[in-house]
Every structure is written in C-alpha cells, then in structure tokens.
Amino acid sequence: MSTSTHAPLRRAHAVPVPRAQLTHRRDVVRWALSHGLQLNRDALAAIVDDHAGHYGGGSFHPSGPPVGLCWTLDDTAAALDVSDTWCESVGARVPADVARTLLTYLRYLGANHLFAPGSDRPRALRDVAVSALVDGDQPSRHPAAVARVWSLRDRH
Numbered sequence: 001m002s003t004s005t006h007a008p009l010r011r012a013h014a015v016p017v018p019r020a021q022l023t024h025r026r027d028v029v030r031w032a033l034s035h036g037l038q039l040n041r042d043a044l045a046a047i048v049d050d051h052a053g054h055y056g057g058g059s060f061h062p063s064g065p066p067v068g069l070c071w072t073l074d075d076t077a078a079a080l081d082v083s084d085t086w087c088e089s090v091g092a093r094v095p096a097d098v099a100r101t102l103l104t105y106l107r108y109l110g111a112n113h114l115f116a117p118g119s120d121r122p123r124a125l126r127d128v129a130v131s132a133l134v135d136g137d138q139p140s141r142h143p144a145a146v147a148r149v150w151s152l153r154d155r156h
Contacts, residue, residue, distance in 0.1 A: 012042035012092040017049050017059045018066035024048065028108050039104040042095035047079050047102055050086035054078070059090065069109065070116035076102065076128040099132035 013025075025044055032039045048067060052058030054075065057065035068075075078085075079102050083094035095101075103126055109115050110122035119125070 009093040013045040020066035037104045039101040040097040043101035046082045103129035
C-alpha cells in the first residue's frame with residue numbers, strides 16, 4: 001500500500017513575487033478600502049501576477065516587469081480564468097471573488113491613470129468583469145448590502 005502526500009495549497013498572496021508587485025498590490029488594497037470597494041487579497045495576487053507573467057514578468061520571470069499595466073479585452077477575460085491557470089501552476093488555492101476583485105482592480109487602474117498605451121477602453125474592460133458577475137460569479141455579500149431599505153413613506 002502506498003500513500004501519496006500532497007503539499008497543502010498555499011494562499012495566493014503568499015506566493016513570492018517581486019517587491020514592486022507587493023507594493024503595487026498594497027496600493028490597490030489601500031485605494032479599494034478608502035473607496036469602500038471590495039476585493040479579495042488572494043484574487044488580487046493571482047490576477048496581478050498572472051497578468052505580469054503574460055508580459056514576461058511576475059513570479060515566473062523575476063527579471064521582467066513586476067506588473068503588467070497594458071490590459072486588453074482578451075487579458076481581462078483571461079484574468080477571470082486565473083484559477084484554472086495561475087493557481088494550478090504555483091500550487092495556490094483558488095481564490096474567491098475573482099470577478100469582483102478584477103472589477104475593483106480595473107477601477108483602480110483607471111482612476112489612477114495607470115493603463116499603459118495599447119490598453120482597451122477602461123469601460124469596456126470593466127464590462128467584461130461585470131458580465132462575469134452577472135453571469136454567475138456572484139460575490140459574497142456584505143451584511144449591510146442585504147439590509148432592508150425603508151423609504152420615508154414607510155415610516156408612520
């Protein structure tokens with residue numbers, strides 16, 4: 001009888017990446033918190049590092065660019081499948097809320113004018129992430145988001 005032991009999967013944000021990528025992700029998290037937007041740290045790590053890898057950088061190519069800032073519609077669609085590609089290749093757990101995090105990340109890039117030349121229009125990129133949310137990648141909801149809203153007419 002043989003037993004096989006599998007190493008436990010690590011969290012995506014624990015995957016070693018270039019320092020500049022860590023700084024970039026920290027800036028995104030701070031911006032999202034200051035704007036009341038949701039994101040998942042593991043999903044953000046997977047999205048950013050996978051995208052950097054497509055441009056010859058990130059954790060797979062430390063001498064390349066730590067972050068890829070050129071985003072196309074194809075890149076955005078590919079980021080939604082990060083759990084099938086990047087997570088498997090680095091031995092990370094599949095993160096939750098990838099579409100919601102991608103939407104927040106794209107908003108961050110647009111609000112801070114960080115899209116590189118050659119990127120598609122920010123609105124078109126965000127529409128891809130919104131479509132994923134609508135089509136079934138429903139995010140976990142904050143309890144405040146499900147509270148009943150009373151109109152002023154309901155108060156007697």
